[in-house]
């Protein structure tokens with residue numbers, strides 16, 4: 001029996017530290033202007049607490065660092081590849097593995113292998129890179145997430161669930177032959193880190209099986225999703241996160257993974273599939289885009305660290321502390337009356353910029369403006385997840401106007417302390433108090449693809 005404790009205290013202690021520097025407001029004002037009011041374009045040296053993303057920003061364990069030394073750098077047939085393959089098979093149950101440099105490398109491969117021009121790919125809400133690869137392959141994304149996912153005030157526990165009626169309607173409209181797969185994310189990033197329930201996933205499996213449609217699993221945050229099932233879905237409290245993860249994977253036909261999130265590495269990803277012919281074709285394509293099929297754009301040491309990180313990510317104490325820290329920040333903001341997406345998600349706290357800045361129209365980019373303002377206040381770096389991220393409609397060329405206009409405070413794994421979370425909460429509260437003075441932005445440069453990464457802005461004339 002583990003001793004009972006109410007706190008989510010971290011199951012590790014700190015062995016190495018990296019200094020942080022707080023800059024002056026003047027320096028920050030210059031930095032954000034030079035960055036075109038886009039937090040992606042800031043230099044990290046000008047940032048104090050970096051909550052831009054939880055992608056590739058985790059702290060590795062001493063075991064993982066030791067793994068880097070053990071990596072086998074053979075061009076072909078690396079021992080580290082076979083270690084990773086063994087872990088993926090044992091922990092996730094997928095038969096075939098193709099490493100890629102990160103998640104989008106795997107998304108490119110699976111989209112090219114499975115999507116034909118004119119196909120429709122239903123998904124539980126879009127993800128930026130996933131949708132672009134589907135479109136580049138000639139497909140169209142169709143949203144089948146439950147309506148609650150688009151409502152930041154809904155307290156529904158499983159906002160990542162698929163609306164089965166929406167999926168059935170799509171199948172009736174286009175025919176199963178036009179739907180190569182359902183793209184299913186655990187947890188749903190764009191909805192605020194919201195989980196899908198096992199009950200819903202089982203139902204999606206039954207429906208897709210009846211129509212001969214695959215499920216391709218975006219398993220980037222599958223351990224966090226499994227933890228939410230353990231916490232909140234009736235009948236699963238006694239099961240380990242590892243067990244639940246294995247069952248989730250068993251209900252799908254293949255997966256794309258960005259190992260930069262749950263799997264606790266700074267770079268890496270993979271494509272996994274249970275289908276021999278899909279594996280054959282993807283294995284043939286990977287040599288064009290990534291590298292040989294036993295390294296896929298990664299060093300042997302990266303695959304070694306990933307194999308170890310996957311095991312660590314499935315530890316119940318680890319995931320409880322990781323998500324516990326996110327909940328700590330979220331609860332603090334809720335108590336302070338700050339409008340945030342609820343329930344609090346697993347990888348970050350999402351500020352509801354529409355409610356935060358109700359005086360700004362959506363085409364004044366409220367979430368982008370709020371992220372810039374937070375940086376100015378304290379050197380805190382957050383990310384826009386709203387109209388800028390949603391991009392333009394590929395047919396009409398107009399802005400997409402997503403229901404959710406959010407600023408994401410994303411918590412890297414095993415990096416910051418509870419005191420850092422307090423600093424973040426204080427900064428958000430200060431900006432909230434002077435929210436009426438925030439003017440909004442206009443876009444001065446717009447890239448063609450994934451514009452949120454490189455777009456530039458300036459303050460709207462006052």
Ligand SMILES: *Cc1c(COP(=O)(O)O)cnc(C)c1O
Pocket residue numbers: 055102103104105127129130185189218220257258259260261268269
């Ligand atoms: C990060 C992410 C991706 C893309 O992975 P990269 O490693 O950034 O290429 C895909 N899906 C989800 C849900 C993600 O969070």
